[in-house]
Every structure is written in structure tokens, then in C-alpha cells.
Amino acid sequence: MKIGIVRFPGSNCEVDCLEAWRVAGEDPVMIWHQETSVKGYDLIVLPGGFSYGDYLRTGAIARFSPIMDDVIRFAKSGGLVWGICNGFQILTECGLLPGALLRNAGLHFICSPQYLRVERTDLAFTGEYRQGQIIQIPVNHGEGNYTVDDEGLARLKANNQIVFRYVTLEGEVTDQGNPNGSRENIAGIVNKEGNVLGMMPHPERVVEESIGGVDGKGMFISILKHWERRTQHGA
Amino acid sequence: MEPKVWREMGLTDEEYAKVKELMGREPNFLEIGVFSVMWSEHCSYKTSKPILKNFPTKGPQVLQGPGENAGIVDIGDNLAVVFKMESHNHPSAIEPYQGAATGVGGILRDVFTMGARPVAVLDALRFGPLDEGNNKYLFSGVVGGIGGYGNSIGIPTVGGDVYFHSSYSGNPLVNAMAVGLLEHRHIAKGVASGVGNPVMVVGARTGRDGIHGATFASVELSEESESKRSAVQVGDPFMEKLLMEACLELIQADALVGIQDMGAAGLTSSSSEMAGRGNSGIEMDLSLVPRRETGMTPYEIMLSESQERMLVVPKAGREKEVEEVLNRWGLEATVVGRVTGDGMLRLLEDGKMVAEIPVKALTEEAPVYHRPSREPQYYQELKGISMEGFKMKDSVENVLLALLANPTIASKEWVYRQYDHQVGTNTAVVPGGDAGVLRVRGTKKGIAMTTDCNSRYVYLDPYIGGALAVVEAAQNIACVGAKPLAITDCLNFGNPEKPEIFWQFEQACAGVAEACRVLETPVTGGNVSLYNETPGMAVYPTPMIGMIGLLEDLDLVLCNHIKTEGEQIYLLGELEGELAGSEYLAMFENLEAGALPELNLKNIKEILTFLLKLNGKGLLTAAHDISEGGLAVALAEMTVQYGASVNLETADKLKALFGERLGRILISTTKGNAAKIESLAHQAGVSLRHLGESGGKTLTIMVNGSKCLDVSLDKYRPVFERTIRNIMNSDN
Amino acid sequence: MLKANVTVVLKKSILDPQGSAVEKALKSMKYPVESVRIGKFMEVTLAEADRGKAEEIMHEICRKLLSNPVIEDYSFELEG
Amino acid sequence: MLKANVTVVLKKSILDPQGSAVEKALKSMKYPVESVRIGKFMEVTLAEADRGKAEEIMHEICRKLLSNPVIEDYSFELEG
Numbered sequence A: 001m002k003i004g005i006v007r008f009p010g011s012n013c014e015v016d017c018l019e020a021w022r023v024a025g026e027d028p029v030m031i032w033h034q035e036t037s038v039k040g041y042d043l044i045v046l047p048g049g050f051s052y053g054d055y056l057r058t059g060a061i062a063r064f065s066p067i068m069d070d071v072i073r074f075a076k077s078g079g080l081v082w083g084i085c086n087g088f089q090i091l092t093e094c095g096l097l098p099g100a101l102l103r104n105a106g107l108h109f110i111c112s113p114q115y116l117r118v119e120r121t122d123l124a125f126t127g128e129y130r131q132g133q134i135i136q137i138p139v140n141h142g143e144g145n146y147t148v149d150d151e152g153l154a155r156l157k158a159n160n161q162i163v164f165r166y167v168t169l170e171g172e173v174t175d176q177g178n179p180n181g182s183r184e185n186i187a188g189i190v191n192k193e194g195n196v197l198g199m200m201p202h203p204e205r206v207v208e209e210s211i212g213g214v215d216g217k218g219m220f221i222s223i224l225k226h227w228e229r230r231t232q233h234g235a
Numbered sequence B: 001m002e003p004k005v006w007r008e009m010g011l012t013d014e015e016y017a018k019v020k021e022l023m024g025r026e027p028n029f030l031e032i033g034v035f036s037v038m039w040s041e042h043c044s045y046k047t048s049k050p051i052l053k054n055f056p057t058k059g060p061q062v063l064q065g066p067g068e069n070a071g072i073v074d075i076g077d078n079l080a081v082v083f084k085m086e087s088h089n090h091p092s093a094i095e096p097y098q099g100a101a102t103g104v105g106g107i108l109r110d111v112f113t114m115g116a117r118p119v120a121v122l123d124a125l126r127f128g129p130l131d132e133g134n135n136k137y138l139f140s141g142v143v144g145g146i147g148g149y150g151n152s153i154g155i156p157t158v159g160g161d162v163y164f165h166s167s168y169s170g171n172p173l174v175n176a177m178a179v180g181l182l183e184h185r186h187i188a189k190g191v192a193s194g195v196g197n198p199v200m201v202v203g204a205r206t207g208r209d210g211i212h213g214a215t216f217a218s219v220e221l222s223e224e225s226e227s228k229r230s231a232v233q234v235g236d237p238f239m240e241k242l243l244m245e246a247c248l249e250l251i252q253a254d255a256l257v258g259i260q261d262m263g264a265a266g267l268t269s270s271s272s273e274m275a276g277r278g279n280s281g282i283e284m285d286l287s288l289v290p291r292r293e294t295g296m297t298p299y300e301i302m303l304s305e306s307q308e309r310m311l312v313v314p315k316a317g318r319e320k321e322v323e324e325v326l327n328r329w330g331l332e333a334t335v336v337g338r339v340t341g342d343g344m345l346r347l348l349e350d351g352k353m354v355a356e357i358p359v360k361a362l363t364e365e366a367p368v369y370h371r372p373s374r375e376p377q378y379y380q381e382l383k384g385i386s387m388e389g390f391k392m393k394d395s396v397e398n399v400l401l402a403l404l405a406n407p408t409i410a411s412k413e414w415v416y417r418q419y420d421h422q423v424g425t426n427t428a429v430v431p432g433g434d435a436g437v438l439r440v441r442g443t444k445k446g447i448a449m450t451t452d453c454n455s456r457y458v459y460l461d462p463y464i465g466g467a468l469a470v471v472e473a474a475q476n477i478a479c480v481g482a483k484p485l486a487i488t489d490c491l492n493f494g495n496p497e498k499p500e501i502f503w504q505f506e507q508a509c510a511g512v513a514e515a516c517r518v519l520e521t522p523v524t525g526g527n528v529s530l531y532n533e534t535p536g537m538a539v540y541p542t543p544m545i546g547m548i549g550l551l552e553d554l555d556l557v558l559c560n561h562i563k564t565e566g567e568q569i570y571l572l573g574e575l576e577g578e579l580a581g582s583e584y585l586a587m588f589e590n591l592e593a594g595a596l597p598e599l600n601l602k603n604i605k606e607i608l609t610f611l612l613k614l615n616g617k618g619l620l621t622a623a624h625d626i627s628e629g630g631l632a633v634a635l636a637e638m639t640v641q642y643g644a645s646v647n648l649e650t651a652d653k654l655k656a657l658f659g660e661r662l663g664r665i666l667i668s669t670t671k672g673n674a675a676k677i678e679s680l681a682h683q684a685g686v687s688l689r690h691l692g693e694s695g696g697k698t699l700t701i702m703v704n705g706s707k708c709l710d711v712s713l714d715k716y717r718p719v720f721e722r723t724i725r726n727i728m729n730s731d732n
Numbered sequence C, D: 001m002l003k004a005n006v007t008v009v010l011k012k013s014i015l016d017p018q019g020s021a022v023e024k025a026l027k028s029m030k031y032p033v034e035s036v037r038i039g040k041f042m043e044v045t046l047a048e049a050d051r052g053k054a055e056e057i058m059h060e061i062c063r064k065l066l067s068n069p070v071i072e073d074y075s076f077e078l079e080g
Ligand SMILES: Nc1ncnc2c1ncn2[C@@H]1O[C@H](COP(=O)(O)OP(=O)(O)O)[C@@H](O)[C@H]1O
Pocket: B122, B123, B124, B125, B157, B158, B159, B160, B161, B162, B408, B409, B410, B412, B415, B416, B430, B431, B432, B433, B434, B435, B436, B451, B452, B476, B627, B628
């Protein structure tokens, strides 16, 4: 699988993503933000970090990086795009995903393990999980408070676009399980077509037992298996 | 020149006379400015030098001791750890967020200029009590600033410590430590050598910020210093991230002769120190320095403390390459001068000479002061107060709960939740453990790191207290299963011109030195922060210790809390502590006094060695040192998930439960390994005592057969975990 | 050369926790404060002398970069 | 009831990393921008009808809480 990780000035989880892919058995390529083409890639990852210092608004400036025009084209033609944390923020800023990420309701940056409920498993990104499975993946952000207007929310629900929700250990969608005030505890969403995923939690941080767990590894394996299936069918 | 000129810049009349003598003429305004910052306490260590020279600085593991931007210790496999700690106390008192943020930025630059990729940050913080609004404001701002910078640049903050004490009201201590990793062949130094080599300024543009910051760091906080407030800068972690990547790229390409960050005293200290180390001179035309503002004078350019800048000496002919790399990262690099052979710092403006000073006059001829030292009156007085006859003031449960609700003891979760402690995906022990641990990719190893200092101990007995700061750090390192390797320090004291303060400084450093000698953890660098006083009050003497340790096998990493039921809990070391200097005495008797227990470093070393031996055999499930609050508090922390029941035999319940004495470690093991541990302790002649077993969802303590505590987890855990959060979320 | 003073504020329908926090703090300090909302203020200096053109440019900049229309409203005044 | 529109900006000599980043971005997008500086905008509604008193209160609030005089300057306008 040919995986590209876009490196913006100020990205800081790009190497973590690379290493996580290595654990899963793949060796991605770093794509510098000033490049202009993502042709030939099977997956584009927009990693976490503080692109352009996250000055002004998170993801606001990165969205105008030269590479982004082609990432948008790639996404619209059905290519897999996975935005994690800052990557999610960039995806909403450039309109590939609806809504926006506001400052955490508690006003503080939060670095903490968090329980998520997997709401959809028929996607390229989540095939390895069980519907409704509770997984523990850390969040790490100052602005992860997902907001969307009523209409937008209705559309997300109608199209079944909500992929992860913050929950309690028991799997309940309550304020107690919600770290940042996100609307309806939304932690991750896809576009209508299901090929563009944005999520605030960091699965690349939990792919090895010695550094905190393996609950995130399923996403990497899901994508690989999906790709294998697709190439087999295609061949 | 009017005396007013040099006096306002912080030079004494005697110092000015010495400048004149060294120059062989009257210095001009710019030259006086350069001297005044280079001869400030912050840059010259004029007061502390004679004391610091007593630190042990050598050992087989030390690749770079004091004198460079950061120390370096070998960890095998051709890898080394680079680390250093620095203070940003005064800027943080005035602008907590930016003061702390730029503190982190500065210490990171010290580490990556050595060629190392920074892998971790730690923060050692001291504030006045949180019931005062201003202290709360400072605490909140400082924590925000540390996170704001570290999170953004993408380096995990994996440890630190926080104490609250009235002596820090209005003069908080903000000490940041950075740790980096490098391959031996990439070690870079802050030298300017090779006559004719270009000198370049890289990174951010120079503005009028922070002029005279180094001098500012060397005075007491007073009404007058309020007017020097411009000495606060705004940090730009985004810029520094780019600068870091660019500098590491240049160092790895072997394009540089030397590199140094522009920290305190900016271009002045970086150029003269680099030339000093290279036994060379530097000539710079200041009109070439890229500026953010118009109309800056040579004086302002030389003294500016704008952040995120570096001074670089590339190998001749490679300046284009430097420029290219910096440009690719969106930054500037400009040749501003060259290395000369005549030992002079020569400054030009548009080709016209505006200053010429012998480099060694700045770096080596700074005055050295042997300040008078006098034992303060309080010392014998407080030491003499008898610790006999104190009775437990309340039920054991209430005392324990009160101690756990003391912000100095309570969990610092509110703090480290605001820090990204995992970016880099190497963090094996996250904050909340006894020390932070990172794995070293490509090896089986881990590195452990911690900061410690109980300043009440240091106040009551600077010699013993100084030694205990090192001991506590070593205990925390050993409790995660790592072998202590070396330390950096940040020596925070009051005004050294007061003989009583200087005595504290001298004694504490002697204690630190002695403990480092016995524990074989040499001092590889550090920082001195004096004049930490608000009108009428000095901070408690606080020689902060930052220690690094090595785990040969990361699989053997230990955590500080028990993770299953039925584990056997043992105590290494003595059962009873002392009330002298204890948290109990301060809280319940409103007394900070007493003679600290006699220092027995050899014995403590034996205990730590034994602990590491047990862990090396894979016999331990957890370890936790006993510090503030004593045995009962340490037990509560260690059993915070499962509870425990414990039996003690003691003649003094108060001292056993709440007394303090370093050199005591709680360990736990499986039932199956208990006998083995007991026999190993017997063979080694180490004091080991079986206390009890984990489980039961309560902490139950029997003393001499009768139950004195039976408190449920649901009751004490929230007190420990939520105290600080509740205080910070409350309105006043 | 013209200067634009831009203010960007969260839409009314969106919660402003930062504003609420400041409001609470001021109230607890006993100031007669009803409400506080917090946004951004930006000074943009344009290399453009024509007011009409400058206005057009500013609208574009504001929509594209300086504000996020999903959550924010902007306004600006030209000066000089 | 009076409303105060407050702007808080970094002092001229203080580095404004946000402004610089936005300025660079706009320049690279080829807008005729000379410089950008970014600060805060706040709307404070006061339960105070007297303009004189309101002004006094606002100065106090601005100095104490809304800005840090070490690095920032504030200004405000009363409205309504
Ligand atoms: N300022 C801080 N930054 C990051 N972590 C911290 C900070 N303060 C405390 N911690 C975490 O909490 C742990 C416990 O702190 P402390 O109560 O000081 O323990 P100890 O007595 O073992 O030094 C530290 O080892 C560290 O992991």
C-alpha cells in the first residue's frame, strides 16, 4: 500500500504516524506541504500537531498549503484521507468535512486516555472493530470541541457519518464521558462517501503495549485489509 | 562617562574601574552595555563560581560536563543523553504564561544546539499558597505557558514537581529541564574557531524585546524592577520548531564548526562565549543583523533577547548551504561577520567600528566575589526546638485525608493533563509515576528523568537538605527501575549579598556535592538563579535537582502503584520517620522546625542498589519512595487502585505513619516471590519489613494489633485526585 | 496604503466558554458586569490605495482566512 | 446598561507570532498585504448607566484582568 503522510510546518505527530504504520507492517512516505501532487497514493494521512503554530485558528493556514488542492481533488475522487487531530481540524477548515472544532469547553488543553465507542464498522478505517466496541485512545488537544449546526447534525445522522463517540467506561454517551464539550460527544466523522475520516483522538499513540496500549492498532490493520481486499477484487 | 550610566546598567563603581583597566581606556556606552550583561550574575556566575567548583563533575559516563550549553552522558550503543535545567522565575512572576513558555523554549534550544533531538521536558514549579488569588493566577498561567510551548513544538512534558509554600508568594520558581538524545558523532559545540569562517545569525528577527533581561534576572523583584517589565518576551514555538529542524539538519550534515543559542543577553553572550571557547575573536557588522523593528541602535541589537535565534559558525564555503536549509524551513540566515584571530569582539555599524573589547575580558576576567557568609540566627533556634511530646492531633483518617488534600502532596493531574506527555510515542511512564521514562528507539533501553527538591528541608538544614534533594531524585529514578546516572541543577536562592543567604547557598551546594559523590551522579551543568526575593522575604533555598537514569531493559520498568490484588507489600529502610521538617508538623502544629535526621548516604545507596538488584531479577511489581507526608501517604498513593491491609509494630505511631525520613522505599511483589526477596535482603543485610497485602478496596492499617485506620478507596482517592482541580475551578 | 481593523466574533448561537469564564471572574470580583464575549481583533495593512478595491480584498481575506463562516462573523472598518 | 467594545493588542515592540504567521500566509496567497497584527476583541456589557463610572470601571477591568500591561495595550469604546 502506498501511504503518504503530509508534513506541514508545525506538524508534530507525522513521525509517530510513520512509526505506527511500521508497527503495522507498512512504510509510508513523507510528503512536504509544498509539493503539489498526491498522485499514485492509496492513502493520505494528515497528522496531528500545530501546523503554522495553529495561529489564528487550528488548521486555518495549513488548509492553504500547496499540497492541499491536490489532497482535496484526491478526496473528491474517492481516495482515502485520514485526518488525525490537527488533520481533522484541517479537513473541516477546507470543507471536506462539515462542522468546526472549537476550543475545549473547559478551556484547557487535555492530554488524557479516553474511551470511545465505535459507531460504524463498515468503513475502510474501522473494519477490525465490533459495532459498539469500547476502545481506549488518548486525546491530546486544546481545540477539539466539535460543533455543527442542527441541520448539519441531522445530515450527519441521516447519512450515518458519526464514526466515534466519547463515552464512559460503560459505553454511555454522557457529559461525564465527554472531555471537551463536543456536540453529541462526537469524536470522529466521515464524509458522506465514507472515504474521508477526521478524528480528534490519536490511534497512532496506542499501537504498542509498552507505550500505553494497542487499541488504536485496529485502525491501521483495518485500512490494510480493506486495501488488500480491494486490490484482490480489482485484479 | 557619568557614573549613573554604568550604575543603571548594574555595574558597580569598582567593576567599572576594572573595565577601564582591562580596556586601557574609557569604554563607550555600547561597550559598557556589553560588559554589564556579561558580568551580570546570570552570565558570569561571579558570586557562585567559587562554590560551584566543588561539585563533582567527572565520571566514566560523562561526555560533557559543565561549561557548554548542556551536559552529555553516555548511555551505550554510541548514544548519549543531553540535558539541562534552567530558571525563568522573574519573567514568570510578571507574565506567567509567556515567562514560562519562553523558559521552555530557551532550555530546548540549549539541548538542540548540542546536536541532540529533544525528547522530553520537565518542569519544576514553586508557588505561594493557592488560597491567594495572585498565586492561583501565576500557577494557572505558568502551567498554561509550559504546555503552550511544549505541546506546540511537539516535545512531551513527562515529569516535574510542584510545591506550594508562602515563601514563594509573588516570587514563583519556574525551572524547566530539557532532555535530548544524540549519536556521539553528532555532538556539536558552542565554539567559534577557524580564522575567516563566517558568523551567521539564523532564525527569528531581532526586536527590542528583553533588553537587559539577564540583568533583570539578577536583581530582587521590587517596585523598581516593575519598570523593567519590558524584559518579558513572547515565545513563538512554531518558529522554534522550524529552527530546531533546520539546526539538527545542519549539524547532521556536518556543516558547522559551532552553534549557540541566543538566550539571555542575546548576541552579546553568544558571540563572546563562542569566541571565548574557541580562543578566537569575532567581528560583526550589526547593520547586517535582520531586524523586526526600524531604528534599532547597536546597543539594542547587541542586548536584545528576542527568542528563537541562533548564532552559527559554518565551515567556510558552506554558508549557502546554511541559507538553503533555513530557507526551506521558511527561516532566514544571514552572514553578519567572521571569526578573527586577534581575540577581540569587534562590532561595526555600516562598516564603522563602534566597539572593540578583548573577548577574554568579557568571559574570563569577570570579577569573582567571595561573599561573606554567616549562619543565620534561625538555624540553631529551629534546630533546637524539641520534637518530643507531640501527640496525634486528630484521627489517623482525618490526618491522612488532610495530608492528601494538601496541594503539595495531592495529585498533580490538573497540571500534567494540560501537557502533551506522549507525543513522540516513546513515553513508557507518564506523569504521575515516580519518574518519567522514555524508551530509546532501536535499543532495549529506557531513560528515566525526574526533578526534586524539598526546600523546607533545605531551609532547616541547607547541607542535609541539599543532599536530600539529590537523594530524593535518585530514589525516584530507582523506583522506576533505572540506575541514577547524573544530574543537572537549578540553584534558586535569595540575595547572595546577604551573608545568611550566601551561607544557605554555600551549605546547600556542599550537601548536593556530597550526595552526588556518594551516589556517583556527577553534576553535568545547571543554572544559578539568585535574588529570588520580594520585599522583605527570600524564597526558601531551593537547589532543584534534575536527574537522569538508565534502564538497560525497558521490560523491567516499574510503576509506583499496585496493579493487582494479593500483592505483598514490603518496606525497605527504617519504619519510623521524624517529625522535623515534616508536612504533618507544618499542617497540624503550624511549625516548620526540628533537626533533620542524620544523613546516611552510604546506607541510602545500599538500599537503592538493593532495589535495583531485586528489579533486575524481575522480582518486583511496583516501587514507591516515601517522601512528604510519610508512610501513610505513600501507602495511600501506592494502593490507590486496590486498597491494602497493613500491620505495623511500632512504639511511635505518629512517627511511623506521618514522620519523614529519606531512604525508605515501599516495594511490592507477588506471593510467589516473597520468600526470595526476604532471603536476598537477609543476605545483603538490608532492612526489609513485610507490611501487608494489596486488595479489599480500603486502606486498613493495624498498629500493634489494633486498627487505627480503615478508610475506603472511594473516600481517599477523590481527595488525592481532585483537590487541585477543585481549587483551580473554584471562583475566588 | 490602507489599514483595516477587523473584528471576528463567534456567532451568537455558539457558546463562548472563554467569555463566560471572564464574565464569571469579573462577577466574582464584584464588578457590575452583565456579560462578556471574546473574539479576535486584527489590524491588516494593505498595499492598496483604492478604498473600493481594498474593501473587496478584505471581504475575500476575511471569508477565506481570517474567519471561519461556520462558526464566526466578521466585520471591518477601513482607516487612513 | 452600557456596552464596551474592548480591543487588546500586543505592544508595538513585542513579537506577534500569530500576526506574522497570518501575514506570511496572506502574502504567499498573493494578497497585497503589508502587515498583520492580531489581538483580542471583547464585548463587555455593564450593568451601569453612568458613562463616567462605566469608563472608570472599564479601565480598571482592562488593567486588572482583560490585558497584561507588561506586554499589551488596551483601548475601548462605550456604546449605547
Ligand atoms: N509540574 C509537573 N509537570 C509534570 N508532571 C508533574 C508535575 N508535578 C508533578 N508531576 C508528576 O506527578 C508525580 C508525583 O509528583 P510528586 O508528588 O512531586 O512526587 P514525588 O514526591 O515522587 O517527587 C511526578 O513524578 C510527576 O510525574
